[in-house]
Amino acid sequence: MENSGRGGMVAGALLCAVLTGCAQEDAPTEPPPPTFDEQGVVNEAWRILKMATAHDVITLEVEVADLDTASNVARELLAPLESRYAEALVYVYAAGEGEGGHVPAMRFQWTATGGIVAMEY
Numbered sequence: 001m002e003n004s005g006r007g008g009m010v011a012g013a014l015l016c017a018v019l020t021g022c023a024q025e026d027a028p029t030e031p032p033p034p035t036f037d038e039q040g041v042v043n044e045a046w047r048i049l050k051m052a053t054a055h056d057v058i059t060l061e062v063e064v065a066d067l068d069t070a071s072n073v074a075r076e077l078l079a080p081l082e083s084r085y086a087e088a089l090v091y092v093y094a095a096g097e098g099e100g101g102h103v104p105a106m107r108f109q110w111t112a113t114g115g116i117v118a119m120e121y
Contacts (some may be wrong), residue, residue, distance in 0.1 A: 046073045049098045056086040063098030067078035067105055071118065078116065089109050 046069075050061040058081055064070050076088045081088045091104040106120045 009109050013032055015080065030090075035092045045069055046075075046077075049093070053085070057089070058085045059091070061091045061093065061098065061104070063093045063095060067092070067094050071108070074118075078108065078110045082110060082112070112114070 017115060040053040044065070046062050046064045048060055050059075052059045058119045060077060062073065062077065065075050070092045074092065077090055078088050088110040092108070093104050097105075103121050106118060107111050109117045109119070
C-alpha cells in the first residue's frame, strides 16, 4: 500500500510538472533579466558601463544596441531610482562607443520637479 501512495505522488508530481511546462510555453516571452559580468550590467538592449552616486544624485553611463530605443531604456533605468534620489542622470552611448573617450549621444535627466528631460549632443 505504501508503494501505491508513493507512485501516486510521483505521478501527480510528474503531471504537475508537465502541465506547468506546457503553460509556460504558451506564456509570452520576456527578455532575459539583466546580468552582471566583466562588461557591467547587461541585457540584450543595453549595458551599464558606470554608475556613481554623490549628494543624492546618481549617474549612469549606458551603451545601447540601438539609439532609437534610448528613451525607453532611460525610462526603464530611471523608474526604480526616482524614489531614491533627488536627481538621476543617464548618459547614453551608441553601440561600441561607451568606452574610449567618445561623447555620449544623449543625456536623460530626471528630477522630481522637472520629470525626464532629454538632451542630444
